[in-house]
Amino acid sequence: MxxxxxxxxxxxxxxxxxRGWLIVRHCGMPFEEIVIPLDRPETKAEIRRYNPAGKVPVLHAGDLRVWDTLAIAEYMNERFPAAGLWPADPAARAAARSVAAEMHAGFAALRRLMPMDLRRPPGPMRGLASDDGLDADINRIQEIWTDCRARFGQGGNYLFGDFGAADAMFAPVVSRFVTYEVALNEAAAAYRDTVMTWPAMQDWIAAAKTEPWVISNP
Ligand SMILES: N[C@@H](CCC(=O)N[C@@H](CS)C(=O)NCC(=O)O)C(=O)O
Incomplete structure (x- = not known):
């Protein structure tokens, strides 16, 4: 390897x-990718060849394995501090780690009801029209984005100014809001558009569109 x-x-x-890929790519060093299709009979065994915890992403750095997206963000930040994965200011950094952790641990309704699907033609969710938990998740995400942009975002167009790990954590949510045509307030919509036009995000989406595997979604 x-x-x-x-x-x-x-x-x-x-x-x-x-999320993991945006973080690693942002650091600018060359890396190889191994893509394992999800939701197939052989998926778990295939992932376990690289990560005994049975989840992707996992980063192999020489002999070291780093799994779990937040651990990857912290490791990459230590190896590549100039990439600015976390804000330099301690208050902004604490807020960035808080919202990243909130994303990592929460938003179960959004994850369950609006799975990421970069090849699904945009349109509202089929079947279930709305759900209290989903509405609460969407509102809280808009609150996070609006608050971070207003308090910490002056230096750029991302949550804490320049692109960082917190933005990577929310990037799949941005794509879900586009896919399922979720109406957003002005600040959240501007942030969504910033993330969707980020060249790294565009590169990931372009690669997704060439994939042959299909998993059906709502
Ligand atoms: N907490 C983990 C979550 C990783 C995760 O749930 N990955 C999913 C794919 S998006 C996975 O590996 N699914 C395959 C499986 O569970 O068999 C992280 O932050 O990286």
């Missing part, structure tokens, strides 16, 4: 892989 290898799920569906 190369010095850095990132093992991913398929790009159309694997929201955690997108």
């Amino acid at each position: 190369a010095d850095f290898t990132l093992v991913l799920g398929n790009k159309t569906y694997s929201s955690w892989s997108l």
Whole structure:
């Protein structure tokens, strides 16, 4: 394997892989990718060859394995501090880690009801029209984005100014809001558009569109 290898799920569906990939790519060093299609009989065994925890993404850095997206963000930040994955200001950094952790641990309704699917033609969810938990998740995400942009975003168009790990954590949510045509307030819509036009995000989406595997979604 190369010095850095990132093992991913398929790009159309694997929201955690997108987060990890955006973080690693932002650091600018070359890395190899191994893509494992999700939701197939052999998926678990295939992932376990690279990560005994059975999840993607997992980063192999030489002999070291780093799994779980937040651990990857912290490791990459230590190896590549100039990439600015976390804000330099301690208050902004604490807020960035808080919202990243909130994303990592929460928003169960959004994840369950609006799976990431980068090849689904945009349109509202089929079947279930709305759900209290989903509405609460969408409102809280808009609140996070609006608040971070207003308090910490002056230096750029991302949550804390320049692109960082917190933005990577929310990137799959941005794509879900586009896919399922979720109406957003002005600040949240502007942030959504910033993330969707980020070249790294565009590259990931372009790669997803070439994938052959299909998982059906709502
Ligand atoms: N907490 C983990 C979550 C990783 C995760 O759930 N990955 C999913 C793909 S998006 C996965 O590996 N699914 C395959 C499986 O569970 O068999 C992280 O932050 O990386």
